[in-house]
Amino acid sequence: MAEPILEVKDLVKHYPLHQGILFKKQVGAVKAVDGISFELHKGETLGIVGESGCGKSTLAKVLMNLERATSGQVLYKGEDISRLSGAALKAVRRNIQMVFQDPYTSLNPRMTVGDIIGEPFEIHPEVAPKGDRRKAVQDLLDVVGLNPEYINRYPHQFSGGQRQRIGIARGLALKPEVIICDEPVSALDVSVQAQVINLLEQLQKDFELSYMFIAHDLSIVRHISDRVGVMYLGRMVEIGSDEEIYEHATHPYTQALLSAVPVPDPTGREGRERIILSGDIPSPANPPSGCRFRTRCWKAEERCSTELPLLAVPEIGEGPAKHASACHFAAVREPLAAAS
Amino acid sequence: MTTVIEKAEPADRLTPGTPLLEVRDLHVEFKTRDGVAKAVNGVNYSVAAGETLAVLGESGSGKSVTAQTIMGILDMPPGRVTAGEILYRGQDMLKMSNEQRRRIRGRKIAMIFQDALSSLNPVLSVGYQLGEMFRVHEGASKKEAKAKAVELMDRVRIPAAAQRVDDYPHQFSGGMRQRIMIAMALALQPDLIIADEPTTALDVTVQAQVMDLLAELQAEYNMGLILITHDLGVVADVADKIAVMYAGRIVETAPVHELYKNPAHPYTKGLLRSIPRLDQKGGDLYAIKGLPPNLYKVPSGCAFNPRCDAATDLCRTEIPALHQVLDKDGAELEGRRSACHLWKETLHG
Numbered sequence: 228m229a230e231p232i233l234e235v236k237d238l239v240k241h242y243p244l245h246q247g248i249l250f251k252k253q254v255g256a257v258k259a260v261d262g263i264s265f266e267l268h269k270g271e272t273l274g275i276v277g278e279s280g281c282g283k284s285t286l287a288k289v290l291m292n293l294e295r296a297t298s299g300q301v302l303y304k305g306e307d308i309s310r311l312s313g314a315a316l317k318a319v320r321r322n323i324q325m326v327f328q329d330p331y332t333s334l335n336p337r338m339t340v341g342d343i344i345g346e347p348f349e350i351h352p353e354v355a356p357k358g359d360r361r362k363a364v365q366d367l368l369d370v371v372g373l374n375p376e377y378i379n380r381y382p383h384q385f386s387g388g389q390r391q392r393i394g395i396a397r398g399l400a401l402k403p404e405v406i407i408c409d410e411p412v413s414a415l416d417v418s419v420q421a422q423v424i425n426l427l428e429q430l431q432k433d434f435e436l437s438y439m440f441i442a443h444d445l446s447i448v449r450h451i452s453d454r455v456g457v458m459y460l461g462r463m464v465e466i467g468s469d470e471e472i473y474e475h476a477t478h479p480y481t482q483a484l485l486s487a488v489p490v491p492d493p494t495g496r497e498g499r500e501r502i503i504l505s506g507d508i509p510s511p512a513n514p515p516s517g518c519r520f521r522t523r524c525w526k527a528e529e530r531c532s533t534e535l536p537l538l539a540v541p542e543i544g545e546g547p548a549k550h551a552s553a554c555h556f557a558a559v560r561e562p563l564a565a566a567s
Numbered sequence: 568m569t570t571v572i573e574k575a576e577p578a579d580r581l582t583p584g585t586p587l588l589e590v591r592d593l594h595v596e597f598k599t600r601d602g603v604a605k606a607v608n609g610v611n612y613s614v615a616a617g618e619t620l621a622v623l624g625e626s627g628s629g630k631s632v633t634a635q636t637i638m639g640i641l642d643m644p645p646g647r648v649t650a651g652e653i654l655y656r657g658q659d660m661l662k663m664s665n666e667q668r669r670r671i672r673g674r675k676i677a678m679i680f681q682d683a684l685s686s687l688n689p690v691l692s693v694g695y696q697l698g699e700m701f702r703v704h705e706g707a708s709k710k711e712a713k714a715k716a717v718e719l720m721d722r723v724r725i726p727a728a729a730q731r732v733d734d735y736p737h738q739f740s741g742g743m744r745q746r747i748m749i750a751m752a753l754a755l756q757p758d759l760i761i762a763d764e765p766t767t768a769l770d771v772t773v774q775a776q777v778m779d780l781l782a783e784l785q786a787e788y789n790m791g792l793i794l795i796t797h798d799l800g801v802v803a804d805v806a807d808k809i810a811v812m813y814a815g816r817i818v819e820t821a822p823v824h825e826l827y828k829n830p831a832h833p834y835t836k837g838l839l840r841s842i843p844r845l846d847q848k849g850g851d852l853y854a855i856k857g858l859p860p861n862l863y864k865v866p867s868g869c870a871f872n873p874r875c876d877a878a879t880d881l882c883r884t885e886i887p888a889l890h891q892v893l894d895k896d897g898a899e900l901e902g903r904r905s906a907c908h909l910w911k912e913t914l915h916g
Contacts, residue, residue, distance in 0.1 A: 278770035278771070278772065278773075279741075279770055386858050386859070388858065416797065416859060417797060417799070417838055417841060417842060418837065418841060418854075418855040418859070418874075419858070419859075420841070421841035421842070421843075421852040421853065421854035421855070422854040422855075422856075424852055425852055443770065443771070445771070445845055446800075446842065446843045446844055446845040447843050449843065449845060449848060450843035450844075450848065450852065469848060470848075473845065473846075483772060484772060487771045487772045487774065487775040488771055488845050489775075489778075489800030490800060490803060490804075490844075490845060490846065491799040491800045491802075491803050491839070491842055491844070492803055492827055493803040493806075493827050494824065494828075496803065501775060503775055503779060504772045504775075505776075506726075507740040507742055507743070507773065508770075
């Protein structure tokens with residue numbers, strides 16, 4: 228396989244917790260991201276799913292270098308970008324752009340759409356020389372399916388879906404290779420979500436983009452992703468192709484997560500088997516020892532509290548069940564295996 | 568205060584099947600600086616004891632405004648009910664005095680909101696807020712009220728309820744806060760609960776816990792439930808019947824299985840086709856073209872016509888009635904209605 232465009236190695240982001248007013252001392256840390264590794268290849272979409280507090284948005288911020296990593300590496304085409312600053316960082320950021328969740332707060336209400344989409348050119352004038360900018364912005368508007376004549380309008384004159392298109396146009400402006408989408412459609416109405424997802428897929432084909440697609444909606448992630456990683460409390464618990472994760476999940480958390488998603492089809496709803504997890508996600512400031520999921524897991528044994536399971540391919544059979552899973556007792560759920 | 572405490576008598580409980588609440592031709596509008604926004608334009612629905620009605624719609628469809636009007640918590644002005652009736656056990660609540668409505672609100676009809684954190688008072692303990700229901704409505708003493716609050720928290724399975732009764736809302740997680748909201752709604756054993764997007768702010772695993780709890784309590788107390796949501800998955804899981812809203816109107820009503828199997832309105836059809844499925848990987852998603860309508864300028868004729876692939880001249884000029892849907896042999900399909908001129912083609916074509 229070709230060299231990955233983005234490679235993350237043992238990435239850690241801890242937010243220190245302090246106590247005392249005059250003499251601050253560190254009393255602990257919120258372990259938002261705690262040792263994550265994965266690769267992203269050219270033209271690929273990697274979906275990242277997990278519940279709130281699992282660290283998926285922190286991961287995005289660290290990749291963009293909006294937050295400094297505590298340790299670990301982020302390799303862009305083999306070069307570690309997690310320690311860069313100044314001009315070198317600016318140059319790299321041209322190639323990695325971001326689309327944010329909330330199209331209402333991520334656009335400056337006092338700037339016109341043309342200024343918003345054209346702002347990246349101010350920082351990277353080499354992409355579009357001053358005279359050509361208006362034309363470049365209009366082209367971008369056209370690419371994302373907005374009328375190029377809207378260039379002088381303000382964000383409040385657009386609906387949620389249109390605003391998200393503006394955010395996407397801004398992300399595309401510098402012709403990046405990687406786009407990190409943090410919950411790009413979760414603020415949109417159902418009928419508009421599909422439009423934006425189709426647009427993202429079309430753009431990926433046209434510009435050979437690599438996406439990291441962060442979302443909590445598992446159905447959307449399956450639809451758009453080639454590979455999917457599942458996060459829980461700062462760690463990746465399972466990663467594999469969409470089929471491996473959705474049809475042959477071996478980690479109990481993934482299985483519970485999948486079974487909790489309501490299926491938009493009432494047929495057979497009485498007989499549907501659900502794993503209802505008890506309790507809530509523990510605090511990332513004080514995660515359980517060993518496997519972090521053990522406090523809510525029905526398979527947990529003594530070993531889980533002492534030994535941290537590593538993300539590795541378990542020794543089970545052949546075929547799609549064989550993919551990286553961080554569980555001592557990784558196995559395909561029986562009724563699931565029978566059904567497929 | 569001379570409020571007479573009415574105790575629910577056995578005769579007060581309706582037999583299953585009789586409508587508990589009926590909304591008839593309700594119109595609500597908002598007068599604002601920019602003009603008059605017609606949020607609800609003739610909504611009809613009913614819910615019986617033990618039944619779950621899901622009201623499905625996107626933002627701006629009028630689903631929440633209808634619910635707020637039923638509860639009598641709509642801000643007036645700017646809101647205004649211009650026509651319609653809301654019958655609770657046959658009595659029009661819109662004609663009642665404030666005092667009469669207040670006796671129904673909370674005791675007979677309770678509401679659960681989307682955002683539990685902003686619906687709870689941050690400076691009062693949850694035990695105090697739960698106990699308030701008993702103190703105000705039933706004249707219970709502080710001690711009794713607290714004991715009942717603990718009982719309720721137990722009922723909605725909040726662990727260590729007796730220790731946590733004096734905690735404040737911020738000390739609970741999102742799922743636990745939503746349980747407290749449910750406990751509060753259940754406190755006086757109402758016969759109807761209106762849940763406005765009760766799980767939208769929650770994670771899927773917690774959503775499953777909360778929906779399970781709600782369904783169980785509903786069955787136990789034989790309550791009617793109006794579930795307001797935009798989530799087609801949640802609806803498929805719990806609803807008995809569905810009312811789909813678009814631009815302040817009901818565009819389709821149907822029993823849950825039939826709606827998903829064979830929708831009779833192009834909007835419903837489009838919605839069902841546009842959501843990605845967890846259990847299958849498809850190609851391109853079907854996308855409904857265009858944007859939801861502006862409520863200040865609802866399109867003439869059928870409000871959905873600019874986004875509809877099948878729209879004809881008739882659709883652009885005449886507002887479709889909510890037609891009774893017939894099967895191929897011309898027999899009425901029970902509970903099925905569609906506000907589409909072309910419902911036959913949509914359903915059978």
